Amino acid sequence: MTTRRSLIAATAGLPMATLLPGAARAQQRFNSLYVFVPAGPGGGWDGLGRAIEQASRSAGLVNSFQFDNVGGAGGTVGLPRFVGQRRGRGDAIMVAGAVMVGAVLTNRTPVGLKDVTPIARMTTEPGVIVVPASSDLRDLAGFMAALRANPGAVSVGGGSAGGIDHITLGLLLKSLGKNAREASYVAFAGGGPAQAAILGAQVRAGISGVSEFAEQIKAGRMRALATTGETRSLDGVPTLKESGIDIVIGNWRGVFGAPGINATQRQALSDYIGALVATPQWKEIVARQGWDEAYLSGADFERFLARDQADTEQVLRDIGLVT
């Protein structure tokens, strides 16, 4: 339905350039693939979908793509539509991730990720805990001590309530033996206002994806206390795990198949994504976008998904968003 290339072709008259001319063309996996993005154009899920298209086409894995964007409510408006319209279709994928795990729980939707077929996790973006450059909180220990003393006095800015930033703070409080609901969490609509509030020291600290704050940290306007990934994401900044707090959390994004597809169809999608992530075209896009590759498929991905859902649900229960 939505074909973006037409706009470019119509306006700029430019052929879509292949990224690596002359690169080895792989065996074609699909003639046409339908990509469902349960968010509007321009966001993270859309970006991943577009990158999949770009790499697949230039590597010759898929001949043509068809996109459909249905945004709203963390993907829970689009999800039922994908489930309803694509049942049993082996040539359809949906882009989704951590945000949808939370949204399905908080919005109490009858249709959930259990209704689609997990194919693979593709990327992840760890979070980072920062304070304004002028803050008296020097390091993670100082931040945790302040939280332990009085969580209400440590206002922490981030994205919407119940989102990954909020869940991260909840997990930190739990590690101190406190309840997530004691957090003095200030939700901002969008990354801009949140960053501005931290830069202007309106809040004591902030939590968000590493890429959102990386430049401010580099410029010395924010101080990074810790990142939330498995390994370090920023030079000289420890992970929570290294600091003795057993929390690993990130905004992962991945690919799901339609409900009710058979084992062969599922294997074909799985093989296709496996082949895609091995191409140099894919590696180049990942590097340029600064994404952390986090490819995980099959039973490993299902195990990861189950754990992520359990962790998320527990924190959301504590803060009263799941009852």
Add this chain to the structure above:
Amino acid sequence: MRDTQRSDLGAAVFVLVLGLVAAWQAAVIPTTPLYAQVGPKAIPYLIAAGLIALGIGLVAAALRGGWSHDLEDMQGAPRTNWRALSLLLAGLLANIALIVPFGFTVAATVQFTLVAAAFGSTAHARNVVIAFIVSLGAYALFVKALGVNIGAGVIEALVFGDPG
């Protein structure tokens, strides 16, 4: 009671009911255990209270004689044109009913023809043709050139081969 006064009372009661619905909806917002100085229910209650107070004020105004009879617009206003109004509403309903099963072009063509008829156009056949061409053109512009889906359906499948 004058006619205008009776309808003013109706409008006033509508506002009052809206306020009551707002209060009921504010009451059913789940109480959150989150640390928040001002919770999610405070402002909704405030707005509901405001609407109820204004509703009561309007009811009082209506009972004292209403306000419509003083309105400039109502002086010598033509009578309700049921034919035009129902044709127009039919146009709106037709769009809602047709856009999903039959697609944008059909829905827009029916809507356009009905609305034009509401405002006294009798050249129905000409309106259908104009509407059909213009909406198919709009569809092509939005979907083919811009990549924004405005609703594919029967005609779109025939002309462009888009799946509905």
Add this chain to the structure above:
Amino acid sequence: METLSGLAMGFGHALTLTNLGWALLGCFLGTAIGVLPGIGPALTIALLLPITFSVPATGAFILFCGVFYGAMYGGSTTSILLNTPGESGSIITSLEGAKMAKNGRAGPALATAAIGSFVAGTVGTIGIAFLGPVVVELALKLGPAEYFCLMVLCFVTVSAVLGGSALRGLTSLFFGLLLGLVGIDLQTGQPRLTFGIPELLDGVNVVLVAVALFAVGETLYLAWRYVEGKQEVLPVGSIMMSKTDWKRSFWPWVRGAGIGFPFGVMPAGGTEMPTMLSYYMERKLTKPEHQKEFGTTGAIEGVAGPEAANNAAAAGILVPMLTLGLPTSATAAIMLSAFQSYGIQPGPLLFTSQAELVWTLIASLFIANVMLVVLNLPLVGLWARILTIPQPQLYAGILVFATIGTYGISNSVVDLFLLYGIGIIAMFMRRFDFPVAPVVIGMILGPMAEQALRQAMTISQGDWSVFVTRPISLAILLVAVAALVGPRLYGAWVRRMAA
């Protein structure tokens, strides 16, 4: 001096044939999509993003900036002609603009909007080049407490659009506040007034409500009162602005641009608040002999001011984006992701690390602005002719147009129900003399004010005195009081002097 040499370098790069071509293409596309229903600059640039795979960075950003400024020019056209605003920043423009069009003054309204956009775009771009970094540091001093006070100040605007009765005007305002509540509460994640409909979780779109109130409601009312056989064709009148029009527009342009730019720079400012303040200001400052045109035949000041404010604010939004890498609007967020696909990390270091790109971009904003006014002024006559379409087809066209803008973007029938349902309510509001403008003002300001209030209260741990102990917020509150009481006191004083 650094700025001037930067600008000189920027113009040097921007004035190549290829880059001028990109700018022209962007302006053209931007104007076109600004006129199309439902498609704003953010969506267009998002759809254009794949060109970052094949076009050099400079060309792509010149194109994006052309689209961005162009959409601002085009956005006012439908507000004025069809009473269907395409973005929240041009809702206020349609208050007076549509009335002018209805009274045979479509040409001057469109022209003052276009020239106002030029003035504001130029002021805004000069602001970006010379004041950017300074203003943005000041803007960072504003926290949720200050934003709440700014919103209180903007609520004063409502007093100018209450209409014949304060009781009915306030009812409209509260109806708007109620609509603004719909959706997931940002601070706690709880759904409010959603009645279990998932499409309502993200709230009701304010542009949808404005189109429903202004265009759908009006059309329904006209059908209700339609007299069979009576065919009216709207007068088109003179296309050009008269000398008086110029005189009446000049200061509103300047004032609107002056208010708009700082709001755009503020990370939580946006384009809506300055349009409201500008409208209020022009309504209060206009000469007594033009006062009665407001809300009746349409006053040109009410188009010139808000439209300039809207455009200057839009330019201002580029300041936090370029100087700090902050995405404070949907468009800025998408432009930032375009920077990323070139491997450029936008942030506080952008001006030094990518000086050439940034200055070329600023220079091309100036160029785009000139192109746009040259492109748009001749279009005025063409657009105004739309009004000569016979009434039945014109109204039918407006409804189809409103429908595309609503359904096309969300693909949701729920939105169509909302559009028509609120339209029917608006028809009755018109019949019972409830003004519709307070609804949109309440709907825009209500949610912003509530969130700012609650953010401020969480930060202060429940201390209500923050609003008066923080100097800037106290100052804004005092301005609000002055804005509400001032004109009355002044009026009383003038009357006493005259007596």
